[in-house]
Amino acid sequence: MSTQYWSNVVDKLTPYVPGEQPKLANLVKLNTNENPYPPSPLAIEAMRGEIGANLRLYPDPNADRLKQAIAALHGIGMQQVFVGNGSDEVLAHVFQALLKHPQPILFPDITYSFYPVYCQLYDIEYRTVALSESFEIRVDDYRPGNGGIIFPNPNAPTGRLLTLAEIERLLAANSASVVVIDEAYIAFSKNQTSAVPLIARYPNLLVVQTLSKSHALAGLRVGYALGHADLIEALERVKNSFNSYPLDRLAIAGATAAIEDTAYFEKTRQAVIASREALMKDLQSLDFEVLPSQANFIFVRHPKRDASELAKSLRERSIIVRHFKQPRIEQFLRITIGADEQCAALVKALREILG
């Protein structure tokens, strides 16, 4: 391969590798944290209604309808809402617009593995901060003098939730830098302990959410960020210097209807939570250590069986889960909470494998 024409940044990139999207049917797919339920029927209807001649016209570059729905859901102003093509695109803009500073940014050693990739892409220095032995974020380890702080809550791939009181302590101690709470999985926290209510008091707080998991719309690519209008303005400037229309007409229509269908959201999130609690018990009864999870996945290890071997054996039975070859967690498997019949298939397969 000739790299003659490449910009310098390209040579140094080690791109993110998303969880596999196999093209085989009949798999029990528990590897990318998708919601086991279909999207809201109202969202389906809204997308159907949007398909037609108007697709010849550009979408609203500001996606105002969607911003209004999100603002209403969270009881904040529209100018406190930024929307993008999945939370991955939102996060990319966040790194470039709010986390690129002379001092290194901080994130946990075990976390979403896209963060260091964004740092490479935008030439941002970072330091990782070790989770505790039980894989908890210790806010006192995030010392002021950083260029920003980011982590998911619940954290991925551990599933562990940090309390709002701890987040508030972190925000107060780091008022000179932006703290980004990536709430991709917050919908599955029992009491939905989102940090959004703290936005009113902390101008350095940015909360990122996505419809991919919470609203079963991974296939539609819609994410958003909430924060003080000054933070949102920075994101808008970068977005409008990158791509005027990241959300197509169908995504705007579907996401708006999904956000507004709060009854369906509540029903499906409770179903996932119930399945998670049951699956945790089932795996504990098979001697797995299961980290306490408030996400739509669990992070487990078996005291006697190698994780990559277990993943391989599951795969032979058409069940795919995610294994990260990474220090500290190489003996863990991350398992998405499927529908009850998928969870049952997993437990049955594990019972066979463990003998």
Add this chain to the structure above:
Amino acid sequence: MSTQYWSNVVDKLTPYVPGEQPKLANLVKLNTNENPYPPSPLAIEAMRGEIGANLRLYPDPNADRLKQAIAALHGIGMQQVFVGNGSDEVLAHVFQALLKHPQPILFPDITYSFYPVYCQLYDIEYRTVALSESFEIRVDDYRPGNGGIIFPNPNAPTGRLLTLAEIERLLAANSASVVVIDEAYIAFSKNQTSAVPLIARYPNLLVVQTLSKSHALAGLRVGYALGHADLIEALERVKNSFNSYPLDRLAIAGATAAIEDTAYFEKTRQAVIASREALMKDLQSLDFEVLPSQANFIFVRHPKRDASELAKSLRERSIIVRHFKQPRIEQFLRITIGADEQCAALVKALREILG
């Protein structure tokens, strides 16, 4: 506004301002170069078929189906195709991956006004090269020793087409840098003189196209780049360090079907070309100077009437066209080729205004 938390780059940005997307009905909207015809019925059908429970699943991050269709259309390999969320996103990645070099890049003084914005976003130095007095690109003015070259062909907002022979001369003279031909409007060139066939012989050529105008899918956000596999690999690395899934399931399905419906494409492009030729004559009969256009818009000026005044008068009659307050072209209007009844409404209004 407090900019305390902003990265340095944000302060310096002057974001791109897209053409207005007014929320009023009953406008004759000739300001953003949308196709006057609806998308292919097969594309509509494909999108309808994709709406359902599977939207809970992530899309194919590589959009292989779509890449296959594009590769087949152009008679090239899949590894020579890059796809993105509209050609604006594709261009953003092109600037970061292939146009950021120690030497300044070159583009015309009158061209797509997003180019200098990308340069700001990625801190890329550029020089503009003046078009001729008749607004033509003179390839001899693009001297080797540059960091790259980019322009639309047909150029925007002039509509003028550069011949393939001239493009080949440019490619040969600048073999040390990437030459990007932005073919957003090439579908409306009578003989479709795309530079794609030159890809096989020039590893420094990248061609960018979009379905927004050519396939009446501005509302769906799909663009692509074609070139040597080494150039495409650079784009893939940046894309996979930015957002794994920029194309949602509906966009992949709709774009694939639209690309495959070559009969509908040919029919609608010929209709737009015929309307353009008729409108050019009508405006010439109203004393307008009309630049020769091979795009789905025309660029016109009246010898006796101020362009911004004309735009204002048209707007009062619910007809919107685009006016750029920019040296050399401030007396021009860019007018999208609408359906015949829209063109007729425009001509009637202009006749009234000119008295």
